[in-house]
Amino acid sequence: MTDTATATATRTTALITGSSSGIGLDIARAFLASGADVVLNGRDADRLAKAAAGLGHPERTAWVAGSIAEPETGEALVRTALDRFGRVDVLVNNAGTFASKPFTEVTAEELDCFLTGNLRGTYLTTQAFVRALRAQGGGGSVVNIGTVLVDHALAGFPASAPVVSKAGVHALTTSLAAELAADNIRVNLVAPGIVRTPLHAESDVDSFGGIHLLNRIGEVSEISEAVLYLAHAGFVTGHALRVDGGHVIGRP
Secondary structure, eight states, rough: HHHHHHHHOOOOEESSSSOOOOOHHHHHHHHHTOOOOOEEEEHHHHHHHHHHHHHHHHEEEEEEETTSSSHHHHHHHHHHHHHHHHHHEEEOOOOOOOOOOGGGGGGGGHHHIIIIIIIIIOOOHHHHHHHHHHHTOOOOOEEEOOOOGGGGTTTTTTOOHHHHHHHHHHHHHHHHHHHGGGTTTTEEEEEEEBBBBBGGSSGGGGGGGGGTTTTSSHHHHHHHHHHHHHHHHTTTOSSSEETTTTTTOOOO
16 A cells, blocks of 8 residues: 555544634634535535635535535535545534524524524434444544533523524433443533634624633634643543633633
């Protein structure tokens, strides 16, 4: 086997949901910079194609459009990774929705939307990924994206519906870390504080910095660094890594 073929055979393949912009896109950029192959995902095919093109590594990038709430999307992500790159190694469950609304004003339809987009989508995509890992002999890594609001809510930011759906993702992380350890599949979670993303494009997001001990908001690159660490930390599983500037442990 040539050196090039050997490198290709051993290169990590990462599947990243919700990666057409914001945190997910930066995670994809970080994996590419580390030498990995990546498969992007998002619901808007045009935005996804532009995001993939902007990453600048067409030989190491593929993408699948579709909602992760549908099992076919996770299956397509896995199939695309295997067809293009020959293996799967890391799944980053980044896709999800989040919005603030008072508890008594949340409709049943809105609650279902959060539960479907955040919890069901993560659950189903991880199922497809784990089946593929087992088929290739086990071993691999799942990194979920949660929120520090599960551990420390804000009175001035009512968000019970998205938070309870993300709490399910936190619980899923713990449960799967135990269930999948025998397959050498590690499952961890990154819990961000407030981060500068397109989600906050129309607000003065820096004004929220004071809720963190470090008196600033986070940057997407800081979430990506945490995700890469957990993706490759071979003796870490079932861990929720807060990247929140000290939001949970105290106040300035």
